[in-house]
Amino acid sequence: MAGNCRCWCGECSYRTAWLSEEESAEQQARHFAEHHPGVAPSHRVEFRAKKHEGAGCVVVVALLLLLLIVLATCQYQSGSASMPQLDAFRLRG
Ligand SMILES: [Zn+2]
Known part of the structure; x- marks a missing residue:
């Protein structure tokens, strides 16, 4: 152990x-x-103080991943929200 x-x-x-x-x-x-x-x-x-360093590293990586997901979600929403509306507008007109 x-x-x-x-x-x-x-x-x-x-x-x-x-x-x-x-x-x-x-x-x-x-x-x-x-x-x-x-x-x-x-x-x-x-x-040895590696346990804390390791946990800190995991937290940083998790935060970065979360930020990436949030940014990707925002980009996806703004991208997908405008395109179908334009298509629908074009179909009506
Ligand atoms: Zn000795």
Whole structure:
């Protein structure tokens, strides 16, 4: 299960997978005990903020699509409203 937090080892380039804050801290602690015994534990925590960015992108795309639909509808209405009237006028005359 993917989380939004991962820990970077303070001693080497190791980093945990995206996990929950608790799980990544636990995995980092295990890594530190195995690879850096006797060294004071140090790590950096990184949080992923992609979920919000993704939602924002979806909202922008949805708004653009809505705008496109509105514009297309307006164009269609103005185009189709005038043409049949002209045809009807021509048929009468
Ligand atoms: Zn390490």
